[in-house]
Amino acid sequence: MAVTEGGRVGWRRTGAAAALTAGGLLLAVTAQAQPLPRIEGPLTMEQAVDIARQKSLRVKAAGADARVMDSMRREALAPFWPQLSANGYFADQRMAPNVYSSAGNTMAKNYQVFNSDQTRDGNFTAMYPLFSGGRDWYGYKAAVARADAGRQMLGGAEVDVAMQARLDYIATVREEENVRVTADLLRDIDERLRVSREMLEAGRIPRYYLLRDEAERANVIQMNAMARGRAEWALVHLKTTLGVDLGSPITLADRLEFTPVTLPAEEGAHHAVEGHPEVKAATKQREAAAAEVRAAYGNYFPQVSLSYMYDWAWMKNRAWESQAENMRMRGDTSEGYSIGVVVTLPLFDGFMRENAVNTAKTKLERAGYAEELVRQQIARDVHHAVVMLRAAEKGVEASRKGLEQSEEEFRIVKERFEAGRGIQLEILDAQVSLTRARFNSVAALAEYHTQLAMWLRATGRTR
Numbered sequence: 001m002a003v004t005e006g007g008r009v010g011w012r013r014t015g016a017a018a019a020l021t022a023g024g025l026l027l028a029v030t031a032q033a034q035p036l037p038r039i040e041g042p043l044t045m046e047q048a049v050d051i052a053r054q055k056s057l058r059v060k061a062a063g064a065d066a067r068v069m070d071s072m073r074r075e076a077l078a079p080f081w082p083q084l085s086a087n088g089y090f091a092d093q094r095m096a097p098n099v100y101s102s103a104g105n106t107m108a109k110n111y112q113v114f115n116s117d118q119t120r121d122g123n124f125t126a127m128y129p130l131f132s133g134g135r136d137w138y139g140y141k142a143a144v145a146r147a148d149a150g151r152q153m154l155g156g157a158e159v160d161v162a163m164q165a166r167l168d169y170i171a172t173v174r175e176e177e178n179v180r181v182t183a184d185l186l187r188d189i190d191e192r193l194r195v196s197r198e199m200l201e202a203g204r205i206p207r208y209y210l211l212r213d214e215a216e217r218a219n220v221i222q223m224n225a226m227a228r229g230r231a232e233w234a235l236v237h238l239k240t241t242l243g244v245d246l247g248s249p250i251t252l253a254d255r256l257e258f259t260p261v262t263l264p265a266e267e268g269a270h271h272a273v274e275g276h277p278e279v280k281a282a283t284k285q286r287e288a289a290a291a292e293v294r295a296a297y298g299n300y301f302p303q304v305s306l307s308y309m310y311d312w313a314w315m316k317n318r319a320w321e322s323q324a325e326n327m328r329m330r331g332d333t334s335e336g337y338s339i340g341v342v343v344t345l346p347l348f349d350g351f352m353r354e355n356a357v358n359t360a361k362t363k364l365e366r367a368g369y370a371e372e373l374v375r376q377q378i379a380r381d382v383h384h385a386v387v388m389l390r391a392a393e394k395g396v397e398a399s400r401k402g403l404e405q406s407e408e409e410f411r412i413v414k415e416r417f418e419a420g421r422g423i424q425l426e427i428l429d430a431q432v433s434l435t436r437a438r439f440n441s442v443a444a445l446a447e448y449h450t451q452l453a454m455w456l457r458a459t460g461r462t463r
Contacts, residue, residue, distance in 0.1 A: 038245040042253035045169045048242060049462060052165035053158050055243030062157035069143075069150035076143035079136040082128045083107035089114070089121040108307075116315035116332075123311035130341070133301025134294060142291035149284035155277035155460075161241075162462035166453035168238040173252055174446035175231035181438045182224040188431065189217045195418060204420055216428065256445035258396050261452065263386050276378045276460035282371040289364040296360040299353045303344040310337040378458065385455035392448040399437070399444035406430075406437035 037055065053059055085108040089100055093114065102110040108127040129136065193213045199205045239246050273279060312335045346353070413430040416422035456463065 133298030135298030145288035
């Protein structure tokens with residue numbers, strides 16, 4: 001296919017334009033993308049909780065919601081301030097009179113009736129509500145309650161994120177402990193394999209003993225590789241929860257250790273329920289719904305407002321144009337002010353008020369049910385966490401005793417085997433029992449810390 005020089009130039013220009021466009025899009029995406037923070041060094045569980053509370057998108061979203069509700073609270077203060085508006089009218093009409101109103105949504109609404117063919121009008125209007133039947137005041141109280149609920153929901157989001165960070169940290173530590181268990185098992189098998197070779201050379205054991213140890217070593221190498229893979233994946237999951245760069249070179253500073261806690265009595269559990277952010281948020285939502293009911297009743301009361309207006313107007317009629325030249329441009333002007341009190345008593349609005357009250361009452365009823373439901377759920381979670389934490393404590397104690405017994409059994413069997421008084425099957429069984437006891441100890445400690453994290457979440461605490 002032949003290509004002319006002009007075709008080559010056009011292709012080059014098109015390719016250059018495409019390259020520039022692609023480069024611009026890449027720069028735009030790069031400018032918009034926010035790089036994840038990178039952390040290094042040892043990391044404790046409490047540090048992980050603090051980082052998650054700062055970087056979690058869920059916490060940031062809850063903080064934005066709280067700021068929205070607080071802004072709505074300030075917005076609800078508007079009826080308590082004077083409403084001011086400046087208005088200008090330029091009217092040219094062939095039919096009079098006509099009614100004009102000011103633009104915008106300010107409460108200081110201005111209305112004008114113009115009879116002249118041409119009118120230029122400027123005025124300043126002020127209005128201040130004196131009494132609204134409590135509608136404005138209780139509307140503000142509802143906004144305050146919602147703002148408080150938003151802050152409590154932010155606290156609840158922090159509690160949930162802190163719990164998730166703890167659970168991921170515990171899972172990572174558990175997998176790393178399992179790696180240590182398999183690594184210790186591999187060292188024990190390597191040592192036993194060395195002894196078995198020496199005993200085989202001395203003619204004290206048959207060859208299949210050595211072959212079985214070598215097969216057991218291959219299995220343990222596979223176990224160790226799988227454990228390392230799970231540990232690396234758990235660490236990636238933890239970094240994702242923390243919201244940090246997945247390439248961050250961090251090491252976990254805490255180990256799985258038993259730290260007993262004092263569990264609350266029945267009265268303490270009740271206080272934990274009352275102090276939970278979710279319960280407080282539900283209570284504030286109910287208070288907001290109750291204030292809205294009272295605000296809805298305000299529409300039955302007279303509405304009283306104080307109004308003030310200063311006005312300047314210039315008017316001209318086209319009938320003057322047929323008169324003498326000196327009368328053609330004549331216009332009348334007026335200037336003055338007015339002040340008055342407006343009282344409005346709503347009589348009938350198509351049952352809008354009645355339905356608004358019923359709606360507010362139904363919302364209050366629903367908010368009450370929601371609050372009781374949250375209380376029940378939190379109380380259930382607190383009691384469940386206490387029961388499970390006590391069970392986890394007993395599990396840790398039982399696993400410790402089992403580990404001690406398995407270590408002692410393995411020591412005795414190993415000494416018998418090395419002295420030539422035992423068989424290989426005994427030492428293999430003792431090794432399996434010891435490894436299982438070590439895994440059980442790690443699992444019991446991880447379960448204890450998991451239930452501790454769940455207990456902190458149930459009581460509404462981050463630490």
